Amino acid sequence: MSEETPVLRRDAEHNRQRTLAAAREVFAARGLQATLNDVAHHAGLGVGTVYRRFPNKEALAEAVYAGKLDDIRATAQAALAGRDAYEALSAFLERALEQAATDRGLRELIRQGGSDSRQIARTRAGIVESCGHLIARAQEQGTMRGDVTVDDIAPIVAMIDSVMDLPSAGASQPWRRYLALILDGLRTRPDHRGRHSSWSPAPTRS
Amino acid sequence: MSEETPVLRRDAEHNRQRTLAAAREVFAARGLQATLNDVAHHAGLGVGTVYRRFPNKEALAEAVYAGKLDDIRATAQAALAGRDAYEALSAFLERALEQAATDRGLRELIRQGGSDSRQIARTRAGIVESCGHLIARAQEQGTMRGDVTVDDIAPIVAMIDSVMDLPSAGASQPWRRYLALILDGLRTRPDHRGRHSSWSPAPTRS
DNA sequence: CCGAAGTGGATATGTCATATCCGCTTATGT
DNA sequence: ACATAAGCGGATATGACATATCCACTTCGG
Numbered sequence: 001m002s003e004e005t006p007v008l009r010r011d012a013e014h015n016r017q018r019t020l021a022a023a024r025e026v027f028a029a030r031g032l033q034a035t036l037n038d039v040a041h042h043a044g045l046g047v048g049t050v051y052r053r054f055p056n057k058e059a060l061a062e063a064v065y066a067g068k069l070d071d072i073r074a075t076a077q078a079a080l081a082g083r084d085a086y087e088a089l090s091a092f093l094e095r096a097l098e099q100a101a102t103d104r105g106l107r108e109l110i111r112q113g114g115s116d117s118r119q120i121a122r123t124r125a126g127i128v129e130s131c132g133h134l135i136a137r138a139q140e141q142g143t144m145r146g147d148v149t150v151d152d153i154a155p156i157v158a159m160i161d162s163v164m165d166l167p168s169a170g171a172s173q174p175w176r177r178y179l180a181l182i183l184d185g186l187r188t189r190p191d192h193r194g195r196h197s198s199w200s201p202a203p204t205r206s
Numbered sequence: 207m208s209e210e211t212p213v214l215r216r217d218a219e220h221n222r223q224r225t226l227a228a229a230r231e232v233f234a235a236r237g238l239q240a241t242l243n244d245v246a247h248h249a250g251l252g253v254g255t256v257y258r259r260f261p262n263k264e265a266l267a268e269a270v271y272a273g274k275l276d277d278i279r280a281t282a283q284a285a286l287a288g289r290d291a292y293e294a295l296s297a298f299l300e301r302a303l304e305q306a307a308t309d310r311g312l313r314e315l316i317r318q319g320g321s322d323s324r325q326i327a328r329t330r331a332g333i334v335e336s337c338g339h340l341i342a343r344a345q346e347q348g349t350m351r352g353d354v355t356v357d358d359i360a361p362i363v364a365m366i367d368s369v370m371d372l373p374s375a376g377a378s379q380p381w382r383r384y385l386a387l388i389l390d391g392l393r394t395r396p397d398h399r400g401r402h403s404s405w406s407p408a409p410t411r412s
Numbered sequence: 413c414c415g416a417a418g419t420g421g422a423t424a425t426g427t428c429a430t431a432t433c434c435g436c437t438t439a440t441g442t
Numbered sequence: 443a444c445a446t447a448a449g450c451g452g453a454t455a456t457g458a459c460a461t462a463t464c465c466a467c468t469t470c471g472g
Contacts, residue, residue: 009417009470035460037421046420051462155369155380162368163361174361178388185387215439215448241429243452252451257431 016053018043023064027105032061034105062117065109069123072096076130085137086144090183092134096127097160097179107161128153148186156182222259224249229270233311238267240311268323271315275329278302282336291343292350296389298340302333303366303385313367334359354392362388 008016022043026034036057040050054060075095082088100107109120116124131153138144159182163175214222228249232240242263246256260266281301288294306313315326322330337359344350365388369381 011470012418015418033460036462037460040420047461048421048463048465049419052418056461151374152383154374155372155384158368158372159365159384162364166361166364168357168360177358178361178365181388181391182384185391217439218449221450239429242431243429246451253430253453254432254434254451255449258449262430 012053015043015045015049018045019050019053019060020064023060027061027064028103031104032057032108036060058117061105061109062119065106066119066123068099068103068106069109069120072099073123073126073130076127080130080133084143085134085141086187089131089134089138092131093156093183094176094179097157097164097175100161101164101173101175107164111158111161143188144186145188152186218259221249221251221255224251225256225259225266226270229266233267233270234309237310238263238314242266264323267311267315268325271312272325272329274305274309274312275315275326278305279329279332279336282333286336286339290349291340291347292393295337295340295344298337299362299389300382300385303363303370303381306367307370307379307381313370317364317367349394350392351394358392 019039022045023039026039026042030038036050036054037047039060040047043050050060054063076092079088079092082091100110109116110124128150132150135144135148135150135153139146139148160175160179163178166174168174225245228251229245232245232248236244242256242260243253245266246253249256256266260269282298285294285298288297306316315322316330334356338356341350341354341356341359345352345354366381366385369384372380374380
């Protein structure tokens with residue numbers, strides 16, 4: 001369990017930071033499929049230097065994103081304190097997706113469960129859990145449809161992500177449009193009683 | 207402009223059909239990134255046989271999908287005849303996405319404007335055009351929000367597509383849920399006057 | 413000033429898809 | 443029946459590409 005941190009030479013530590021900074025930029029711009037060569041170049045270092053500190057790309061990605069992801073998790077947990085659960089959930093999703101909007105790598109990490117470390121997986125689970133609490137509470141408060149489920153969160157995030165990947169997604173941030181549309185659709189609407197029945201049954205747990 | 211069709215030997219024509227059938231299945235199951243080797247194997251043929259008839263994967267994909275896509279375009283055009291434009295658009299999108307749901311390759315083709323032939327691009331443009339007419343007419347009929355645009359179609363399709371790509375998207379077809387949600391959100395709702403103002407400005411043309 | 417730590421980047425390695433080539437087989441019509 | 447053009451298979455050349463290593467050289471730090 002003890003992390004070995006052999007104490008780096010001053011220049012080495014400096015280069016480690018340069019590597020992390022470059023990785024942040026490159027992953028954000030080009031996604032996680034960017035090469036470690038790319039990262040190294042962008043940092044003004046040789047490939048070997050990068051590989052000395054990080055055994056592979058996944059380790060580097062984790063070092064870059066563990067913090068970012070955990071910030072999001074913390075935001076979700078903080079949202080639990082809000083009075084209006086519906087508003088809290090909406091605000092959280094908007095903030096979280098704002099992060100994602102500027103970071104392609106983060107988006108890919110959030111989306112796929114593929115090459116994740118336990119660390120990342122656990123953090124993501126925490127986020128989903130908080131969302132679940134918020135949904136339940138919003139339903140108790142009568143502000144959210146009863147047929148909404150935690151399992152709706154991932155698809156919703158995926159949908160908004162997909163809009164951000166669209167070529168046109170440049171300046172005007174159209175994803176906000178659709179997030180608002182969807183969140184609005186999750187609201188309780190006493191005046192449209194019959195409408196909700198057209199929904200199919202909720203998705204089942206993965 | 208004249209298509210050379212040198213008249214194939216009977217067995218060759220047969221194998222051409224086998225190739226097309228195999229390509230349909232393989233592309234539908236694994237997407238367009240499937241190799242021509244995969245397709246050939248699946249057809250019980252050698253790679254060379256496939257390459258004899260189709261110069262490359264793109265040509266094969268076009269042969270496979272030109273018809274399917276044009277069917278969708280025809281459906282869209284037919285929808286223009288419907289009395290209620292909102293209903294017609296909803297029904298069309300549902301039908302079209304039903305096609306996409308069972309065909310990964312079709313989805314990829316619809317989505318990316320990348321390696322398209324003119325043919326495909328034109329067909330897609332036709333589909334979008336019909337959707338535009340339907341939107342305009344629905345707005346005249348007062349059943350659709352005034353701030354909806356043709357440029358909302360692509361993002362909406364992309365969003366639903368992304369749900370279909372999700373691992374959980376197996377049996378229960380959760381995409382119907384979300385399509386219903388979104389379409390419902392595009393409806394005019396006189397009882398929620400203030401709500402729509404929260405939308406950001408419509409996306410600009412690509 | 414010495415030795416351990418660090419560095420660069422050419423390159424070995426491995427994977428994978430595309431496309432070709434050519435000796436052999438089969439269809440076809442006379 | 444046979445000649446011959448057409449077709450076939452699939453091993454393999456080709457080329458991209460990312461990962462990861464290696465080692466001669468440089469730099470740090472006590």
